[in-house]
Amino acid sequence: MVNKQATEPQKILILVASPVDQAKLRLNEEAREIDEGLRRSQHRHQFQLEKQGALRIDGLRRALLDTKPQILHFCGHGTGSDGLVLENEQGNTQLVATEALADLFSLFAGQIECVVLNACYSEVQASAIVQHVGYVIGMNKAIGDKAAIKFSIGFYDALGGGRSVEDAYKFGCNAIQSEGIREHLTPVLKVNTAWKYVLEKSKQPPNSTKGDSSISAEPLDRLSPIQSLNGLPPQQLGKLPEKEVKEKSVGKQTLEDHKYDGRLVTIEIKLYQIVNDENNILVNSTISFGMPEIKIPQKNLFRSSTTDIKFGIKRGELGIKIKNGFMLLDKRKEFLIEIDKNSWKAEPIGKKEYPIWEFMIKKNNDREAEFSNQVLHGLHKNQYLGILELLDKNKCCELNACFKISINRMYIEIIDFDDGTNKKQKETKIGLLLKYLKPELENYVSKVVIRYEPASIL
Structure with missing residues (x-):
């Protein structure tokens, strides 16, 4: 009213x-x-x-x-x-x-x-x-x-x-x-x-x-x-002028693993609790995307050599497996990432115990690009994901967050082909890269585990 x-x-x-x-x-x-x-x-x-x-x-x-x-x-x-x-x-x-x-x-x-x-x-x-x-x-x-x-x-x-x-x-x-x-x-x-x-x-x-x-x-x-x-996610209440409003960072990171030293993807998950409101835990993410250059070994009958390939990712998914908690779909948020006049949407999908945000490029006509040479890059801070609710407030809650990709051309793009590379050589190079990446990245690209202990058990 x-x-x-x-x-x-x-x-x-x-x-x-x-x-x-x-x-x-x-x-x-x-x-x-x-x-x-x-x-x-x-x-x-x-x-x-x-x-x-x-x-x-x-x-x-x-x-x-x-x-x-x-x-x-x-x-x-x-x-x-x-x-x-x-x-x-x-x-x-x-x-x-x-x-x-x-x-x-x-x-x-x-x-x-x-x-x-x-x-x-x-x-x-x-x-x-x-x-x-x-x-x-x-x-x-x-x-x-x-x-x-x-x-x-x-x-x-x-x-x-x-x-x-x-x-x-x-x-x-x-x-x-x-x-x-x-x-x-x-x-x-x-x-x-x-x-x-x-x-x-x-x-x-x-x-x-x-x-x-x-x-x-x-x-x-x-x-x-x-x-x-300005510059903070809207859901963070700590700097409001209302004295009675406070929020605190909760949870402790117990594990992190980022392939290629985090040069491809690095995720960070932060939990925030509004004081006197243990029912709602705010979940934020910071994600960094890069374009690493790797050396891929090659062997033939005459000699061994390496091929330098720089690459990035153009789609993927952030999934969070939750122990003793859930995130309802209507309490999760889609967000956009703007890069070089292109937009990626991170759309919430998945079950409440395993929420997923699917990253995909958007064109201006709102149709997803099935194939594009544009890749995700840059640091994207404090993206608000949604509200975490506990199943049992007297037990610990654990969030296992992973950023995953599929090892195919829909997800991975080679950057900076030499001008002299012809179409056949490009195809060979892409095939070589995908074969090399599969055992390394097929499970995850970046992973963190956050443990939250409610005040009632501390």
Whole structure:
């Protein structure tokens, strides 16, 4: 529900961008439906709607500064990792990069509480912006006009009815599904757990012990230290300005083994426990991908030699076998890794006692690349995986985490072929590499074991 203590209505800012060189969308109809839904709602007095069209980059910044919204709704076009589509002075397409967009929202941390990106392939931007606000909704692939409008109707009908953002998101998805449109799984809700906690606490009356689960209309100027969260996973609560909120690192690493000295893949698993809440253990991962160069021995009748081959991996899976615990699928998170304008998604699958995140490359059209010479590389810190729950709180819990790959061309790619290498030589080289790697990597590439002992048995 909306905070009943608030004296001022929540400001909803609708931003519309429809460049003349892009396909025409029914954006005015979407804005009109949102307005009509809020006007007829039970809590209509708690919302104030503002709208700006023909959105340019300067216009976005000025609208945020002038309007000071709590909820921002963008409707228009998206391009995935290339950015959101705004307009230039001529009314044509101008892209705003994901990083620049996220940096802009970081300057409004404490003010904007919910962002809706009703644009195709906007999940990339949602994942970046959620570092600075409580809730962000994006689209994991292209979404049709009718589905986009129906989502907005369901979402704002629910907000106007006093429901939480998370409930409103579900109402929006259901509105699509109820129309028989097979796009109800396209909208994706990103939640910053740290922000969610603060927003809930800010709505509580002075003597209250339980808060609502939606956003507040009160400005959160006292939360300027939220900037310190930048660069940390949203679920880590340790640096929140609320003194009563603390979290601690728990668990002890008892084993680690990384093939090729970790030059190919190195995984690290961290567990965090919110103080006074032993039921929920936050699980984070840090993963480093590299491109090692190895010497492969070769023998023939006349002499022995070695062949230097540099290689990397382009897909794989992180699996965690859990002893005395489980991670439910709906409490695990998909995350994206951006490398050189390409996106890899780590999709949660598997059983609750053996959760798996499957890494695969994404194209802008959301179709997985069955064969690509792009490989995973770089250090990717503090990826939030989900919530670990214990079966027996009086026993130890052990997590055996492994990153695995299949030894075939779908998973492994040779880097930097010499210009003089012909197609036949390349095939020979790939076959040689796969044969050499099989006994070494067929079980795992990187492995760690974490042991957690609940306070009750210490």
